[in-house]
Amino acid sequence: MGDNRRDFLKKMGIAGAGMAMMSSPFMQTIAAQGNEKSIRVGVIGTGGRGRYLLEHLLRLQKDEKFEIVAICDNYEPSLTAALNLSLKYKVKPQTYVDYVKLINDNSLDGVIIATPLHQHAHIAIDCMKAGIHVLCEKSMARKLDDVKAMHDAHLNSGSILLIGHQRMFSNKYQNAMQRIHDGELGQIGQMHAHWHRANDWRRAVPKGKPELERQINWRLYKEYSAGLLTELMSHQIQVANWAMQKIPVSVMGTGSIRYWKDGREVNDNLAAIFSYDDGTKFTYDTQTINKKYGCEEEIMGDKGSFELETNKYYSTTPAKPKAAPGIAQLVGDIQKGLFETVPVGGPSWAPEDAQKYKGESIYEGQKGDGSREEVLGFIRFIKQGKCPEWMTSEGYYASIWTLLTEQAIDSGQMVTMPETYRI
Numbered sequence: 465m466g467d468n469r470r471d472f473l474k475k476m477g478i479a480g481a482g483m484a485m486m487s488s489p490f491m492q493t494i495a496a497q498g499n500e501k502s503i504r505v506g507v508i509g510t511g512g513r514g515r516y517l518l519e520h521l522l523r524l525q526k527d528e529k530f531e532i533v534a535i536c537d538n539y540e541p542s543l544t545a546a547l548n549l550s551l552k553y554k555v556k557p558q559t560y561v562d563y564v565k566l567i568n569d570n571s572l573d574g575v576i577i578a579t580p581l582h583q584h585a586h587i588a589i590d591c592m593k594a595g596i597h598v599l600c601e602k603s604m605a606r607k608l609d610d611v612k613a614m615h616d617a618h619l620n621s622g623s624i625l626l627i628g629h630q631r632m633f634s635n636k637y638q639n640a641m642q643r644i645h646d647g648e649l650g651q652i653g654q655m656h657a658h659w660h661r662a663n664d665w666r667r668a669v670p671k672g673k674p675e676l677e678r679q680i681n682w683r684l685y686k687e688y689s690a691g692l693l694t695e696l697m698s699h700q701i702q703v704a705n706w707a708m709q710k711i712p713v714s715v716m717g718t719g720s721i722r723y724w725k726d727g728r729e730v731n732d733n734l735a736a737i738f739s740y741d742d743g744t745k746f747t748y749d750t751q752t753i754n755k756k757y758g759c760e761e762e763i764m765g766d767k768g769s770f771e772l773e774t775n776k777y778y779s780t781t782p783a784k785p786k787a788a789p790g791i792a793q794l795v796g797d798i799q800k801g802l803f804e805t806v807p808v809g810g811p812s813w814a815p816e817d818a819q820k821y822k823g824e825s826i827y828e829g830q831k832g833d834g835s836r837e838e839v840l841g842f843i844r845f846i847k848q849g850k851c852p853e854w855m856t857s858e859g860y861y862a863s864i865w866t867l868l869t870e871q872a873i874d875s876g877q878m879v880t881m882p883e884t885y886r887i
């Protein structure tokens with residue numbers, strides 16, 4: 465999968481420095497590399513995510529040399545909102561409705577693309593061909609061939625292609641991944657992730673303009689999106705692959721529109737199982753009617769496990785808790801006794817005890833989800849003229865396996881990756 469991550473971390477001064485260094489923030493090390501030259505950047509697609517990233521850019525300008533020279537959106541309310549946001553920070557970028565004009569009018573060094581999924585590939589490829597470095601939101605493209613074409617354009621142009629998986633820039637995830645790769649969890653046997661929500665995932669369409677439904681709610685229509693797969697799972701398969709330092713060999717899955725029967729075309733719930741070549745499984749599920757279990761990635765090894773979203777590490781051999789108070793001990797003994805004197809024909813098993821201890825934090829001090837660091841990282845990568853290749857590969861394979869999962873669900877077949885998509 466591209467450059468060796470350990471080499472990258474070594475170059476960045478993180479690897480091999482032990483626990484003390486591991487708590488040193490990843491991005492501080494990146495930030496230690498020169499802030500001399502100013503660069504010119506723009507944002508294409510200034511809807512919800514585009515404006516969020518734009519605001520990070522606007523805030524970063526206080527400490528970092530770069531200019532936000534142009535913004536583009538083909539939906540007037542989004543463009544106006546982005547301009548107003550910029551003006552609040554006393555920045556006045558040129559506004560464009562047509563991204564081609566934005567490319568031609570400005571000698572940009574870098575661009576953030578946050579358009580809907582089906583509007584990623586051609587814009588990113590045009591930008592890279594014009595010598596502009598690209599941070600493109602996940603997932604990469606609606607079609608497998610377009611994902612590959614984006615990667616080819618990156619290789620042929622030499623332009624950076626960073627995909628918006630912000631967890632790669634989170635100190636918490638960086639720290640956890642280094643510990644996994646250093647063997648702290650022992651042998652990984654299984655990984656599980658889920659993303660559960662309890663809402664219809666709809667955006668309000670302006671009154672009297674029903675013709676905007678598909679444009680605004682593009683996530684719900686197959687022409688533009690693979691729904692929960694490209695929008696949510698893409699992040700979590702990236703985390704699983706990152707933990708494994710390899711890609712799966714197969715995926716199978718199932719999904720349906722179970723609850724939100726409102727004209728949407730994408731599944732409102734689904735489950736998938738990925739297998740890696742060493743037998744490790746990554747099981748995944750997402751749904752939109754109950755959020756009790758929220759969003760999580762669990763990496764389980766024979767020495768310990770991580771719950772990454774909630775920042776938890778659990779050893780399989782934690783330091784012994786203090787002796788249980790007498791009464792609790794007594795209750796425990798009685799319960800144990802019950803299971804030990806199973807009557808013939810009764811239950812022949814006792815459930816595995818889940819660990820009772822509350823675990824430890826993986827990393828303290830991570831604010832936010834890594835998006836700020838991602839934007840700063842992108843600016844720094846532009847100044848350095850390169851981005852670590854493994855980061856591009858992570859985005860690439862997360863996108864490929866997301867779309868292969870869609871194939872598996874739609875066909876009901878186990879799916880493997882055609883060799884043409886190997887990079």
Ligand SMILES: NC(=O)c1ccc[n+]([C@@H]2O[C@H](COP(=O)([O-])OP(=O)(O)OC[C@H]3O[C@@H](n4cnc5c(N)ncnc54)[C@H](O)[C@@H]3O)[C@@H](O)[C@H]2O)c1
Pocket residue numbers: 508509510511512513514536537538539542561563578579580581583601602603628629630680694695
């Ligand atoms: N990394 C994350 O955590 C995260 C979170 C949310 C969204 N996203 C990603 O960000 C992207 C955008 O999502 P969103 O929620 O902001 O969607 P959105 O619909 O709110 O915004 C998309 C914007 O792009 C504009 N647009 C569409 N086609 C365009 C074109 N050809 N040229 C210029 N502008 C165009 C739309 O008018 C809209 O304003 C998606 O790829 C999504 O997956 C990532």
